[in-house]
Amino acid sequence: MPFTGADHVVILVRDIDQAIHTWQNQFGLPLSHRADLPEIGIRQAFFLLEDNTFLELIAPMGEQSPIEKVLESRGEGVHTLALKVDDLDATVANLESQGVQLMGVGTPQVFIHPKSANGVRVQLWPSTRPHRWQDKPSEGSK
Secondary structure, three states: OOOOEEEEEEEEOOOHHHHHHHHHHHOOOOOOEEEEEOOOOEEEEEEEOOOOOEEEEEEEOOOOOHHHHHHHHHOOEEEEEEEEEOOHHHHHHHHHHOOOOEEOOOOOOEEEOHHHOOOOOEEEEEOOOOOHHHHOOOOOOO
């Protein structure tokens, strides 16, 4: 089996502060990290779960954000499910041999196209790849 577990789930939201409030106060998840990335036009918030999977909320920073365009066409909700793989190259080869449509092959960011996964964009996440946000200071709960 190429997948060894869930790594993270990306949820697109319109208002990062409202979404943080919901996930913290209604669902009881502690905010692990928050960052604004104006260079790519997004705001992020991360909630690390006990099993080391995490939720990543992403909101646009203005109307020119690429995330704004996705929100306009699809609305808020799950954007990506990242599944852990032990061997990215072997997993890609296996999936390609089965005719699975992939995006980003040859890069560190490989995805199963939603057309091949019942409408879900699935990211193949090497189980040894670190998460950059866990090594950076959080910007708090602006």
